Amino acid sequence: MSIIRNERLADAGLEKIKWVKEHMPVLSELANDFSRSKPFSGLRVAICLHLEAKTAYMALVIKEAGADVTITGSNPLSTQDEIAAALVKEGVEVFAWHNATLQEYDEHVYRTAATAPHLIIDDGGDLITLIHKNFPKSLAQVYGGAEETTTGLIRLRAMEKNGVLAFPVMAVNDGLCKYLFDNRYGTGQSVWDGMMRATNLVVAGKNVVIIGYGWCGRGVAMRAEGLGGRVIVCEVDPVKALEAHMDGHQVMPLTKASAIGDIFITVTGCNNVITGEHFAAMKDRAILANAGHFDIEIDKRTLSCAGEGPRRVRPNVDEYVFPGGKRIYLLSEGRLVNLAAADGHPAEIMDMSFGLQVLSLQYLLKNKGTLGNKVIAMPHELDRQVALLKLKGLQLEIDHLSIEQKEYMESWELEGHEA
Numbered sequence: 384m385s386i387i388r389n390e391r392l393a394d395a396g397l398e399k400i401k402w403v404k405e406h407m408p409v410l411s412e413l414a415n416d417f418s419r420s421k422p423f424s425g426l427r428v429a430i431c432l433h434l435e436a437k438t439a440y441m442a443l444v445i446k447e448a449g450a451d452v453t454i455t456g457s458n459p460l461s462t463q464d465e466i467a468a469a470l471v472k473e474g475v476e477v478f479a480w481h482n483a484t485l486q487e488y489d490e491h492v493y494r495t496a497a498t499a500p501h502l503i504i505d506d507g508g509d510l511i512t513l514i515h516k517n518f519p520k521s522l523a524q525v526y527g528g529a530e531e532t533t534t535g536l537i538r539l540r541a542m543e544k545n546g547v548l549a550f551p552v553m554a555v556n557d558g559l560c561k562y563l564f565d566n567r568y569g570t571g572q573s574v575w576d577g578m579m580r581a582t583n584l585v586v587a588g589k590n591v592v593i594i595g596y597g598w599c600g601r602g603v604a605m606r607a608e609g610l611g612g613r614v615i616v617c618e619v620d621p622v623k624a625l626e627a628h629m630d631g632h633q634v635m636p637l638t639k640a641s642a643i644g645d646i647f648i649t650v651t652g653c654n655n656v657i658t659g660e661h662f663a664a665m666k667d668r669a670i671l672a673n674a675g676h677f678d679i680e681i682d683k684r685t686l687s688c689a690g691e692g693p694r695r696v697r698p699n700v701d702e703y704v705f706p707g708g709k710r711i712y713l714l715s716e717g718r719l720v721n722l723a724a725a726d727g728h729p730a731e732i733m734d735m736s737f738g739l740q741v742l743s744l745q746y747l748l749k750n751k752g753t754l755g756n757k758v759i760a761m762p763h764e765l766d767r768q769v770a771l772l773k774l775k776g777l778q779l780e781i782d783h784l785s786i787e788q789k790e791y792m793e794s795w796e797l798e799g800h801e802a
């Protein structure tokens with residue numbers, strides 16, 4: 384029995400799902416194929432992902448492939464109640480509602496884990512870790528899982544290292560068709576969508592401090608620049624810092640950037656990145672947002688001790704007033720701003736990430752019992768399959784190597800001269 388807020392919202396949710404479906408050709412091609420072959424027939428699939436329209440479409444594709452699907456949200460603020468209602472109407476079991484308390488959120492994930500799934504899709508590792516901790520008896524029947532994000536993979540690799548991971552997990556985040564597009568272009572665009580919806584302020588002319596210059600940080604920086612922001616990058620990795628410098632951004636430690644930034648965005652996956660000493664140095668009306676997976680990057684506890692607040696001044700904007708009158712604004716309670724204050728990544732981007740997710744489940748099934756209890760690198764053939772389907776959907780054609788060129792590329796006795 385599903386647990387959602389309001390079943391009457393289903394039609395609005397179905398309309399949203401219909402819209403994204405039009406922009407997700409990879410999933411649609413797979414749905415066509417799976418509706419005939421039914422690869423997941425008789426299997427239970429449990430999903431823990433941001434519960435919005437794109438995720439819902441993927442859940443429906445997996446259901447179309449024959450599975451019994453149960454889903455929960457991977458973040459209380461990103462769940463959309465109309466999407467939850469639409470999925471229930473379509474026969475998916477849902478445990479989620481928007482703005483669940485931490486206790487309610489835990490209960491939703493717990494109930495999803497309790498369905499004893501054969502296959503799992505996770506985002507951040509909450510569902511997989513909970514099954515390991517609370518349902519040890521059902522571990523043996525899990526064929527495998529697929530993890531969506533950087534932070535989840537860090538947790539799962541730690542489980543593998545400690546010898547506790549009980550089934551194979553596909554590193555979907557490490558697929559080329561995932562991080563090159565989702566982390567970079569998806570986060571790059573949707574963070575600014577959330578930022579602008581929440582604040583209705585201009586980016587041009589502002590000092591934008593981006594902390595973490597990984598795949599997500601690069602995208603956020605690239606789009607900040609396009610909007611006219613002056614980008615400052617803070618990093619702990621010397622290579623990434625150098626890359627940011629060569630990309631034309633200012634590079635400095637956060638302690639220095641704190642005094643000049645107008646907007647601060649964390650995208651590190653690390654905890655306590657912006658904390659007391661940084662808040663103390665910030666200007667009046669500094670805006671803070673997080674795009675990393677968990678709400679641990681901005682030290683909210685210290686923020687609420689140092690400043691009076693939170694006082695909600697707009698949806699998704701909380702004000703903290705410091706002694707002397709300085710104000711700091713925190714967006715979306717420090718949770719993923721692109722999902723809490725906007726609709727997450729564009730559908731065209733999630734089409735590729737979710738294409739990889741669905742193909743990963745099929746790969747786990749085909750190779751069950753042979754993969755070992757570890758984090759599995761994304762096989763190149765799955766990336767290639769998603770890229771080819773995407774190009775087809777975009778009606779883009781590419782070149783192909785001739786037999787002679789192929790032989791040349793594979794030969795070690797190269798013809799020709801260097802000079």
Ligand SMILES: NC(=O)c1ccc[n+]([C@@H]2O[C@H](COP(=O)([O-])OP(=O)(O)OC[C@H]3O[C@@H](n4cnc5c(N)ncnc54)[C@H](O)[C@@H]3O)[C@@H](O)[C@H]2O)c1
Binds near residue numbers: 597650719
């Ligand atoms: N908002 C979204 O929709 C979205 C999408 C994909 C991934 N994510 C999440 O975003 C986070 C980053 O993902 P990514 O793929 O860019 O990871 P990544 O590993 O490519 O990059 C993270 C970067 O942060 C740097 N870093 C770590 N700790 C730091 C610190 N204390 N100060 C400064 N720099 C630090 C690292 O050196 C690294 O360069 C993860 O939590 C991931 O799960 C969010």
